[in-house]
Amino acid sequence: MFRLPIDSESFPLGKGPMVMLILFLVSTLFIFGRSEEEGKNLEFWIFANTHYEEYQARVPIFEAQNPAVNVQLINFGGTMHDKLLAAMLSNFGAPDLVEVEITSIGRFLKGAIDEVGFVDLRPRLESEGWMEKLVVSRFTPWSYRGKIFGIPHDLHPVVLLYRDDLFKAAGVEMTEIETWDDFIAAGKKATRDLDGDGKIDQYAIVLDRRTESDYFSLLLQQGGGFFDEEGNVIIDSELAIETLEFFTALFNEHKIATPVYGTWHGDPSNFAAMQDGKILSILSPDWYVGILKSQVPQMSGKWKAISMPAWYPGGRRTTTRGGTMIGITKQSKNPDLAWEVLKFTYFDRPGLINRYETTRIIPPLKSAWDAPIFKEPDAYLGGQPLGELLIELAPDMPPRYQNPYWSEGADLLNDAIFAAVTEKQTPREALTDLAEKVRALIAKDRGRWGDM
Amino acid sequence: MKTSTNLTEPQGIIKNMRQKRTTNLFWNQQQKIAPYLFIAPFYLLFVIFMGYPLISSLVMSLYEMRGFQSRIFVGIGNFTDLFRDPIFWKSLKNTAYFAVGTLTLQLPIALLLAILLNSKFVKGKNLLRLAFFAPVLVAGVFVAIIFNLVYDQRAGLVNQEFVLFGKEIGWLNEEKYVMPAVILTGVWQWAGFNMIYFLAGLQGIRQELYEAAAVDGASWWQAFIHVTLPSLRPVIAFVFVVSMIGSLQLFDLPFILTNGGEPADAGSTIVMYLYKNGFQFMRLGYAATIGWVLFFIIAVISIVQLKLLGIFRDE
Incomplete structure (x- = not known):
């Protein structure tokens, strides 16, 4: 029969401290010893409730198409940016994917350009031809010194x-x-x-x-x-x-x-x-x-x-x-998979139509603009098709340099x-x-x- | 080869004695070590979660971050910058305004409430105690949200009264009204809490003192001045110091109520400015400097207060 090398009576200070020590060791093993399925789990941090609700509905579709992938959505609300800052400072605990609000991105660009905690997405955007498909002026809030650290969630005309x-x-x-x-x-x-x-x-x-x-x-x-x-x-x-x-x-x-x-x-x-x-x-x-x-x-x-x-x-x-971007952090162990999730949530036409339906947000993906929903009368505006006006204005958006x-x-x-x-x-x-x-x-x- | 079973009798006795001595030694050592082990968790946690961050932040105040990965030594540069920073001085002024407002308005109200609830003539004391204490159970963030509606320029409860006099006051929109609005909110939230301390202090005053005062022909006011207040001195000192420290650390209430200190930093406090520098501007060294300056301010004010209130006196 298995016996502990030391019994509870002879353990210094008795049974209680021994139980506490065992619990400490077990929980330490649990916390640090969890086997990570490499490349299968992705963490995605969000700060806006409406975005979270949208991804809660959309991400399971991606997971169904990619059964080996598990995307964990975490909505931290308004404190998310501070948590992200702490994770990037400590170089530990940042998610794979994260949305950042336009007034908050500046602080993440401090220091040498190579030390910015986000992956430069320009090579992927250019090699896959996405630049031409999106409103180019809308990249300016998320770009600095020639690098693109985020994809615009919106245009906000x-x-x-x-x-x-x-x-x-x-x-x-x-x-x-x-x-x-x-x-x-x-x-x-x-x-x-x-x-x-x-x-x-x-x-x-x-x-x-x-x-x-x-x-x-x-x-x-x-x-x-x-x-x-x-x-x-x-x-x-x-x-x-x-x-x-x-x-x-x-x-x-x-x-x-x-x-x-x-x-x-x-x-x-x-x-x-x-x-x-x-x-x-x-x-x-x-x-x-x-x-x-x-x-x-x-x-x-x-x-x-x-x-x-x-x-x-x-x-x-x-x-x-206003505005929001999505970025891939440099701490991500699987940036390729993160890029696929990003494309699904940001460039997928049905998802963008659904987004407009619930939030009235016009997407930066130009090919989505011909969807009938953007021409539908808006009862809140007395039947005026707001989407049509917003899309008419979208190409003329001014740049906003970050x-x-x-x-x-x-x-x-x-x-x-x-x-x-x-x-x-x-x-x-x-x-x-x-x-x-x-x-x-x-x-x-x-x-x-x-x-x- | 000899084994333990082959020991001769004297050898066995010697071994037993040695074992006994070892056990005694272990027991003696354990008795010596045990107290330290008992208090070790506190010190361990203190060193990890207080000592290390404190020293680390002191060191950090001598540096400035350069992005996320590197930092540069600036010596006392952050301190000299801070003393030349007009927003720091404005935040300090606002914080002092709040602290003075709190001490001069909130504490007398708390004492008055305690005296009322300690009197024989008030009915429903338990209900009133609960009612006055209840605001402290509400998180600061919710208090700020509630008072945002209370101070609402058009439909708020406060203006519903003031508007009768022909003025629609922008409590949170006009610089001069912002800190009074924050102070009044603080009074609402914390007066009941301090009332409990005063009430406990009042109930601890021996009745004989009042009886003796009455025999000497003292009026209610004279008894209050010469019996109640001196007897409450330790409680008053405690409440004073704790309220002052809490006031100087003010953050969440004005941060939510004034949307980050606006307009024109009229609602900015020292801790809010610390937060902005640390988390919004990524100036961690500067934020650490603000933290240490605040620490010294609190330490000096607390010592002066305790001295003035006679807490260091031997009696």
Whole structure:
């Protein structure tokens, strides 16, 4: 009979510590001794619930087609980016596949380009001919120094959502709007004190002055940005200053804009103001329409959409806001299999159609755009086929160049916008100060460790 | 060849004696070692999960990360940068504002509630204790979400009252109202918790002291000043110090309530700025520096508070 080399009585300190030691050893063996089926298991981290739900439905189809493969989907919600950062710092525990949000990707690009924790997907995209099939400008948020670290999940073109009934009541036909000057003229008619108490009851547009979201969308529409393709800070360019002057004028000079109610456009307070008829229009990316549908379904039929007003006749009628990429981490033991899962979730036509159905997100894969669903009338917009408008705008999407200093820059940009709108600084002062701060930050880092 | 069975009697006795001595020695050693083994798990865990990270973060504060894989020695560069950083000072000011607001508003309210619940005249004490204590059971994140609705500019509970006076206050949209909104939320959440400490302190005061004061003709107020407050001194000191430390470590409430400290960093706190630098800007060395500066601030303030409250006095 098998006997332990030491019995519980003679074990130092008795039976209890011996049991604890045995449990410790068994659990250690369990944790570190698990046999890994090489190349069969893939881990896929997600932060957005809607994406998670979509992949929960789609991934089993991939697994059925590839019986030896098991894809583990993990939805960490908002904390996912911090967990990914920790995994990449410790060089341990990162998933094979991961989705990253557009405002978070910058921090993962810090340091030498070879030390970035994502696989460069450019060789695979080029060798398999995917570049031509996708909207090329949409790779810019996920690219840095010639390498492509992620595939875009979406395009997020922006349209102007407006209350047709209330604009019409003010004598404005919004479909005739072509430029921002037209919009200002229309806005002045529609921004009104309805009950004569001296207070404005309805504003032509709601804009976020706390964060960069609306201002930066306008700047991108102009063809500007925070950084250029080479990584230079261009937020104090004349274009950026003019755009901020325009943005502040909507509040302070033309008085047709109201600050967002609550903390952002998706705040319940903002929705309440919409329902009260206080807000007549909003710059809306495709995903925001999905949010409106789920959060304020009672407003179905009240909204309509037009292309964004252009800066000049014939100019660009859209911009972009938000976004997600999928990347393969360098810690993945099976990047080839991860690439296959990536293609299935991002390039598969039925899946992309299903995505639009549930979230109203237009896919970057151009061949999916001819699906009938994109031409279907949208009841939420009073029967207007929103997909058709979004797809019409998609090829004209502006690039948005990514940079490792985006997080710091965006944080300071929020302050600059607020300072300009609240007239603590002129737009020129605010953006000049901001650009100097970010340039100083970059110069300090370069002084410490040279050009990265 | 000799085996143990072939031992002569004296040899057997010697061996037995040796065995006995070895056993005694082992037992003696075990008695000496045992206490250390008993306390070893704590020290082991402390070294792994506290000691090592503490020293590591101190070392890290002298470095700056260069991406994920390498770092560079910057000496006290992070410290000098920090003292020149206007956002750090703004965050420190906000944190101090919250701490002062908490101590001057929350603690008197907590003491008042405790006195009320300790009096003979209040009915339904158990229910009230539970009601006042309940907010602390709600996670900070949920409190922030709830108060986001409470401070809602249009439909929020607070503005529903204030709007009657003709002003629709943007509690979370206007810089000057952001920290007061955070302080009031903190009062709602923590006053009941501190009330429990004060209540325990009040119940520990000997009744004879009040009786003696009454015999001397002391009024209720005089008894409160000369009996209650001195008797509560250790509790007040504890609550003061713990509340101050908690206030200086404030993070989740304003982070959710103000969407990361906006507008214009009006809701930014030191720990929030630490988080942003560490996790959003990937400046781990700078974040570690903020952490150590915060540690020294807390240590100094706590020692000063304890000294002022006479906790170090021999009695």
